[in-house]
Amino acid sequence: MGTTATIPEKTSATQEFLDNLRQLPRNLKDAWFRLGRLPESEREESQATFHNLFLHLHSVRVHLRTLRPSLTLGLGLIATFSFLVLVITGLLLMIYYKPSTALAYQSMKDIHYVVATGRFIRNIHRWAAHIMVIAVFAHMARVFFTASYKKPREFNWLVGLGLLVLTLALSFTGYLLPYDQLAYWATTIGANIANSPRELTDALGITPYFDPGGFQKRLLLGANTVGEDSLIRFYVLHVFILPLLLVILLSVHFWRIRKDGGLARPEDPPGGLAEWGGKLHRVFEPLATKTYGLMAVVRGRRPPVNRGPEGTVMSWPHLLWAELAVLMLTIAVTLVLSFYIDAPLKEIANPAVPENPAKAPWYFLGLQELVSYSAFMGGLVIPTIAVLGLALIPFLDRRPGGEGLWFGTPGERTVAWQSLLFGLVCTVGLLAFTVNFGWLRNWFPEIHQLWIIAINPGSILVLLFAGWSLWTLKRKNSVRLAAVALFTCFLVGFVVLTYFATVHRGPNWQFYWWPSQWPVH
């Protein structure tokens, strides 16, 4: 490679044509792979990275801290790769799926029973969706607890929040498509959550004049109940609009990582000592007289291989190995789950036979638990508070420090543990209290609904968490620690409520220790 086959001056065009034909395979390979073999020098490795549209998303060199599995746990990558798996399997499913209430269910059955490996493909799609939702939540927690949202990464935190919302929306819109009982009633619950402002407007008696809840519900369903219009709406959202938005936001998310200087990590002091690879090294100190552009690094005057003074290694191949490993891990886990556990498909949607309990998708079950106390509070106010609170974190906590380190601020681990305990006690305690003693409506049957909207386990939980966070702010004199307190409580509350509503809520939203104790309907 590298040598150009010289074309003799005195050959006929015919001969030239035949020669070219003969060399076609090799030239094709050269055109395709350019280098034609694995890069051997760091210069070639750099070129491999930035001469490739997809790889050039990476910087040429990557910090060793970034490569440590314990920093990121690969969560962002897992989310991305499960999205990739979802796109591929989703396209395959689209070939067979028919978005019409009359045909959708039968097409699911055909995918399950007749399409070659259709059942397996659908299982992969289902499991990858679960994994993606979990990974996105976990990724957010990781970014928070490593303080990686701090300046200059505030914007990317917001983009990430948008990605979280899009992920949930994608998963939720996909829920309806099989058009079975599970889909129908979960979507009905979801639509009722959208309808939740009605609780307030009803209580105030202004619904006939001002009805944002009904508007939201009709906007979502395209009708008053789940049906043909909802299905096509959800389908278009699920296969086109939301994935498109997600890809756009995802590109911005990655782009911002590059622009914000890679993954957050503690700043190594230039000229000082830093530990990597088990030894102390002097940190690279740029000469004040020299400009270090990317090309300067690439053009040979570069730090020595694998012991670069700034603690970086070449992205090709090291980062690539890491990414491929996470990709295959995601795929392998998805495949194993899909092999053994089938995606659910219940009876065909039947508006006359409500599922009892009708449950939303699992990641909305925490909300559904709150909605069961007050639709307006649980369905609108608390989610809004949660999203706004999350969005404001990087703007309220602006003191640098701890970036890229798990619980990097002094005292953070303690606060996190305390908040975990506090959140656990509050949430479990409130749930236990409500299950055993009921709430205002049980004690004062005649009470005005406005009281219940204002005072219910959901709003009390929010107040408790906010109070705890403010107390931490005062006690520890640190905005970051107050944020840790609030975020931990939020996370605990989310997990406990989701678990509780998944496992312990049965028919008529009654408490049961186990689903096996549900009365059979």
Place this chain on the structure above:
Amino acid sequence: MKDPSRLYRWMLLWTSLVALGFLLAAAVRENLLAEWQQRQRAYRKLLAEKATDARGRELLRNFRIELRQVSVPALGAVDRCVSCHVGIDDPRMTDVPQPYRLHPVEILEHHPVDRYGCTICHQGQGAATNFHDAKAEDAYWDYPLLPRELTQATCMTCHDVSRLPPQDVTLVLEGMRLYEQKSCGSCHKLQGRGGALGPALDNEGLKTKHQLILTNLKPPYTTWRWHQAHFRDPAGIVPGSQMKNPTVTEREALALTAYMLSLRQRDVPESYLAPDKIAQKFRALSPQPQPAEQLYRMYCFACHGDGTYGRWEKTFQRFIPAIRGTLAATATREYLETQIAQGRPGTQMPPWHSQAGGLLPKEITALADYLRASPAARSARDLAARSRPVARGDAARGQMLFLRNCAGCHGVAGVGGVAPELANPVFLRAADDSFLATTIRNGRAATAMPAFQRPDGAGLSDAEIADIIAFLRSLESPSQQTAQAQDKSRAGGSQ
């Protein structure tokens, strides 16, 4: 220094191996080991065994292992049952095990598989390609495969049962007979005719198990297992059910179950309906009056029995009057007609007029006559002496007499207790004075109502009876309504 990506390369190796392994395993499982494929391989062996002549050898040669299905868009069916039941139309497959056996030929002659599919008769999940899912007893499917003996129930999708060969639908016919004999229509409606205490049963056969209360049923949960258990012990399956135990044998419960499953209003294209089914549907639009005796058996018997005795019904906590005894002898036909047509509001007796219980005016008249024609009523007729006029009485005196003589059973102010409620508007409107007087004077034979005036004149005098009647009449007037309501709630509270 350690290679920073060593861990990742090992990870990549192992995860790739796992992924590859599971991909291969899935490919094999999904493409080569499907149940229908194994069935067809076994069937090919059977074909080979039976390939003794040229025709048999040709069948074997042409046999392909492939997914087979019957698509019947008109019935919304895509039935893949034939992927395993490959031999249903091969007359040689009589001595082979299921699923390869020949389908009974005479049925297929009239119902070619390619026109009807399988599930229209057998139910089950036609789309499935393995037996567990096709049978669908514990799968997410609304209509699981019917047991063989109950398959006859689905004939009624397209046929009028009375026009089918009786030996083919014995269970359904027996169930129908039992439905009448056990007087199920007293509480349940079919085609708009029947009582209102229980649910209408017009589409009972298409109910799914999720519409039934399964708590007290042991799995597997199917509608027919529920019906069978329920007919044996209604309250044991549905706690708090008011349904009378029909006291049937296992076999009779099965027959009733078959009848219930045959009640299916499935929308099937007209071209699939037997002419007698269409005629039956037309007949239902303009019902012909039925004989009174049959009506009584169907719609009255469950509560009133043969009407000779009054009795205390524990479930209702109410007295059920003897309607074919002295009552029918004393009452006029108009009184009985009103009672049947209007019912007794506030009791379990529903109105039976054409908009409610669905009986035609002619039928109600016939029923009234039927009640009056009972032997007990006839023999009591001479006691009636309806001609004696009733004088105008005094309501205040009547109230005292009522409290002393009647309130023990009929409740203070006639709100009812052990005995029927007398302050009932329908009753008071329909009952004329001479009816009331005769009843008080002679009592009701075979019930707890005694005669208050003996033939020799002892007991209440005619004047006192007139006073009581005046009191009863006062219960009708609007001014008494509030007092009545208060009385009623007091009586209810003390029970």
